Amino acid sequence: xxxxxxxxxxxxxxxxxxxxxxxxxxxxxxxxxxxxxxxxxxxxxxxxxxxxxxxxxxxxxxxxxxxxxxxxxxxxxxxxxxxxxxxxxxxxxxxxxxxxxxxxxxxxxxxxxxxxxxxxxxxxxxxxxxxxxxxxxxxxxxxxxxxxxxxxxxxxxxxxxxxxxxxxxxxxxxxxxxxxxxxxxxxxxxxxxxxxxxxxxxxxxxxxxxxxxxxxxxxxxxxxxxxxxxxxxxxxxxxxxxxxxxxxxxxxxxxxxxxxxxxxxxxxxxxxxxxxxxxxxxxxxxxxxxxxxxxxxxxxxxxxxxxxxxxxxxxxxxxxxxxxxxxxxxxxxxxxxxxxxxxxxxxxxxxxxxxxxxxxxxxxxxxxxxxxxxxxxxxxxxxxxxxx
Numbered sequence: 006x007x008x009x010x011x012x013x014x015x016x017x018x019x020x021x022x023x024x025x026x027x028x029x030x031x032x033x034x035x036x037x038x039x040x041x042x043x044x045x046x047x048x049x050x051x052x053x054x055x056x057x058x059x060x061x062x063x064x065x066x067x068x069x070x071x072x073x074x075x076x077x078x079x080x081x082x083x084x085x086x087x088x089x090x091x092x093x094x095x096x097x098x099x100x101x102x103x104x105x106x107x108x109x110x111x112x113x114x115x116x117x118x119x120x121x122x123x124x125x126x127x128x129x130x131x132x133x134x135x136x137x138x139x140x141x142x143x144x145x146x147x148x149x150x151x152x153x154x155x156x157x158x159x160x161x162x163x164x165x166x167x168x169x170x171x172x173x174x175x176x177x178x179x180x181x182x183x184x185x186x187x188x189x190x191x192x193x194x195x196x197x198x199x200x201x202x203x204x205x206x207x208x209x210x211x212x213x214x215x216x217x218x219x220x221x222x223x224x225x226x227x228x229x230x231x232x233x234x235x236x237x238x239x240x241x242x243x244x245x246x247x248x249x250x251x252x253x254x255x256x257x258x259x260x261x262x263x264x265x266x267x268x269x270x271x272x273x274x275x276x277x278x279x280x281x282x283x284x285x286x287x288x289x290x291x292x293x294x295x296x297x298x299x300x301x302x303x304x305x306x307x308x309x310x311x312x313x314x315x316x317x318x319x320x321x322x323x324x325x326x327x328x329x330x331x332x333x334x335x336x337x338x339x340x341x342x343x344x345x346x347x348x349x350x351x352x353x354x355x356x357x358x359x360x361x362x363x364x365x366x367x368x369x370x371x372x373x374x375x376x377x378x379x380x381x382x383x384x385x386x387x388x389x390x391x392x393x
Contacts, residue, residue: 008142008157010039012131015305017043019127020102024095027081027106027118029307030131031237031262032178035157036107039131040077044105048072051079058083065090074103081106088121095125109182110235130307132237133263134160135299136292137388147371147386148276151292154265171269175199182236187228194221198229202239203261203270207287207294210241210259230259237262240298245312245325247358258313260294267291286339290323293337293369296387297324304392320353326392332358333365333392343368345379352380365391 019026028036041049050072052058061068061084069090072078081087091104106126118126133155139145143160153159153167156174179192198219205215216226233239241257261267267288273279279288301309310328315321324335336348348368355363368378369387376384385391 006143006161007038007042008035008134008138008160010035010131011135011138011299011303012129012305013039013043015129015303019129019305020105022101023125023127024099024101025091025104025106025122025126026102027108027126027128028131029108029128029237031133032109032182033156033158033174034131034133034237036131037077037079038157040105040107044075044077046075047105048074048076049079050076052083053080061087069094074098074100075105076103077105077107079107080109082108082110088118092121092125095122099125109237127305128307129305130237130302132295132299132302133157133265135296135388136386137296137299140388147388151264151288152268152273152276152279154263154268156263156265159265167265167269168274171266174266178236178238183232187232194219195229198226199233199238200270202230202233202259203267204284205259206239206261206267207290208258209256211256238266240294242294242311242313242324245314245327260291262295262298264288264292264295286337289339289369289371290337293335293387294324296369297326297335297390297392300390300392309392314350314354316353316357320350322350322354325354328364328393331362331364334363334367335390336366336368337387338368338370340370341372343370343378343384345382348382351382367391 016026028040030036050057052061065084065086069087095103118128134157135155136147136150139150139155139160158165158170159167175196179195183192183195198221201215201219212226212230213223216223219226234241238261240260240262242260243257244255268279271284273282279285297311298309301311310326312325313321313323314325322334323337326333334351334354336350338347351363351366366382368382368384370384372384372386378384
């Protein structure tokens with residue numbers, strides 16, 4: 006069964022605006038399936054095919070000339086040389102929607118976009134299935150989604166079991182992506198790094214502590230963190246300050262972009278195990294982050310104005326969206342009966358930034374239906390995160 010993706014309208018918009026579209030995202034999030042479903046009239050070539058990748062690398066102009074337009078070029082990161090040749094082609098013929106590219110290594114690709122295709126390429130990103138995408142088309146409970154995550158392969162007609170699929174996915178990721186980005190002699194050490202990072206999802210990240218726990222140098226931890234961020238496995242969330250310079254020097258929070266992968270890495274296989282785990286709050290906060298992030302990606306915003314806030318005395322708000330000088334606030338609470346006292350950070354934030362500075366306050370909690378709490382606070386399960 007094909008599951009429709011919320012990003013489809015934005016893709017159609019970009020097809021009418023840009024000669025080149027780039028769709029990035031982690032492996033196995035459904036980028037290729039989505040494009041083949043939406044753009045059935047396009048020619049398709051994948052650089053996952055070693056023969057095609059070799060031809061694209063060694064004879065880029067000949068390779069590009071052999072393609073009929075419009076075309077989807079999958080896994081473009083295997084032939085970065087193509088960007089310059091695509092630039093030359095679209096400078097001659099600026100027809101919108103000519104080239105649709107996909108890639109799984111965002112930082113490397115974005116560097117090439119900035120060098121060669123600035124102003125010519127619309128960039129979008131796709132993560133795993135959001136809870137809204139999945140639950141609106143399949144009978145899926147929130148508890149199952151939290152533990153299994155949103156990788157499409159887990160919800161295909163074959164119904165692959167998570168305990169079999171995730172180890173295979175991790176091994177493929179380590180062998181194909183990690184080795185291509187950095188020189189890792191011992192993949193077992195990198196696997197341990199991913200698990201140690203998973204234990205920190207939803208927390209402020211200390212690279213020195215992470216490096217110590219894994220048994221690697223801090224510079225190595227920094228390089229490996231850049232790798233998992235580049236491939237979309239994790240996202241970093243910076244703290245909010247009016248002084249933008251401070252946002253760059255303070256420690257960020259780290260979040261895995263799929264709660265199923267996170268649960269697998271920390272050894273949680275059932276929702277009952279999650280509720281009994283000391284990590285339950287962090288996993289729920291990761292879920293909330295992912296749903297908010299999905300809402301931005303649906304609108305085509307790959308660099309959303311999203312932060313967390315914490316003052317010197319420990320008052321905090323999990324997620325802050327800045328909009329026109331005012332703010333939308335979210336708290337993640339793993340309780341079916343959240344109360345006002347559990348979100349005092351809302352009041353502290355508004356007291357700090359001024360009365361009337363907050364547009365909306367939402368508690369993301371495991372509830373069946375949204376309901377209002379006092380002081381204009383909405384309780385919702387985050388299925389459709391309201392960011393406007």
